[in-house]
Amino acid sequence: xxxxxxxxxxxxxxxxxxxxxxxxxxxxxxxxxxxxxxxxxxxxxxxxxxxxxxxxxxxxxxxxxxxxxxxxxxxxxxxxxxxxxxxxxxxxxxxxxxxxxxxxxxxxxxxxxxxxxxxxxxxxxxxxxxxxxxxxxxxxxxxxxxxxxxxxxxxxxxxxxxxxxxxxxxxxxxxxxxxxxxxxxxxxxxxxxxxxxxxxxxxxxxxxx
Numbered sequence: 001x002x003x004x005x006x007x008x009x010x011x012x013x014x015x016x017x018x019x020x021x022x023x024x025x026x027x028x029x030x031x032x033x034x035x036x037x038x039x040x041x042x043x044x045x046x047x048x049x050x051x052x053x054x055x056x057x058x059x060x061x062x063x064x065x066x067x068x069x070x071x072x073x074x075x076x077x078x079x080x081x082x083x084x085x086x087x088x089x090x091x092x093x094x095x096x097x098x099x100x101x102x103x104x105x106x107x108x109x110x111x112x113x114x115x116x117x118x119x120x121x122x123x124x125x126x127x128x129x130x131x132x133x134x135x136x137x138x139x140x141x142x143x144x145x146x147x148x149x150x151x152x153x154x155x156x157x158x159x160x161x162x163x164x165x166x167x168x169x170x171x172x173x174x175x176x177x178x179x180x181x182x183x184x185x186x187x188x189x190x191x192x193x194x195x196x197x198x199x200x201x202x203x204x205x206x207x208x209x
Contacts, residue, residue, distance in 0.1 A: 004029035006070075007048065008055035009036060011207045012166065014067035015055040017158045018074055023200040024153065025078040033205070068095060075155035082154060090149045094139070094156035097132050098163045104128045109172070125177050136160060137181045145183055146190060157191060164188040170209040 004022070008015035010033040022029045034042055043052045050056075050065055057064040057073070064070050075081035075091065082088040108120035140148050140160075148156040164184065167174050178185050191197055 002059045005032055005058040006030065006055060007032040007034070007058070009034060009039070010205060011209050012162065012170070013209060016162045016165075017071045017155070018055065018057065018067075019204070020158050020162070020197070020200060021071070021074045021078055021080060021155070024080065024158075024196055025074075027078065068099070071095070071155055071159065075158075080153060080155045080158070082149060087149050087154070091154055091156045094136070094148055095159050097135055098159050101129055101132045101163065104132070105167075105172075105174075121174060125174065129177065133178075133181050133184065137184055140187050141183050145186060153191075153194070157187075160184075161188060161191045161197075166209060172209050 004027065006015060006018055006022070006029055019031060043049050046052070048056065050063060053065070055065075055067055055070060057070045064073060072081065072092075072095075076088075082091050104124060108117050108124060111117040111120055136148075140146075143149065144151075147153065148160065164178070165188070166172050167177055168188070178188075192201060
């Protein structure tokens, strides 16, 4: 069995889907967390951080950078990436949809003017996020409401859950953004109550994001 070490900030963020995958599989791994204060020095180590960013997954002597590559690798390795090529493609579609949403969120996080930030948040809620959240709403509804693909947890569910967790229960939350999407809220709440997920959430480190 390989030895796994996941390296990232002491935060949920882009490492959390990988952590959830390890937990669901029951696979031991080293959850190597570092502080934001230590990051400027740590990222100079190109052997540890070949692209100067995290997360990084170490598998014995192999190193995988790029969060989505890590998620996909673990999803496929642990059996959470679909049972057919079409299900794999659907996982990719959901992951890329969440990526699109997060790109649309970046302007208001980067805004330094409070009034401009408020304007961008309102635009995100009312217009820029709508095509993506509407797509996710329709996809999970069409599949019965509990899972996005098939009848069991897949990487798509984990990635959507992590995104919804950040925007509803972190320092990056956006008040009221899901008011128009009650079935996404229902998906989020049901996912949190899955005994395996609930156990992980109750025991993971408390972080602001």
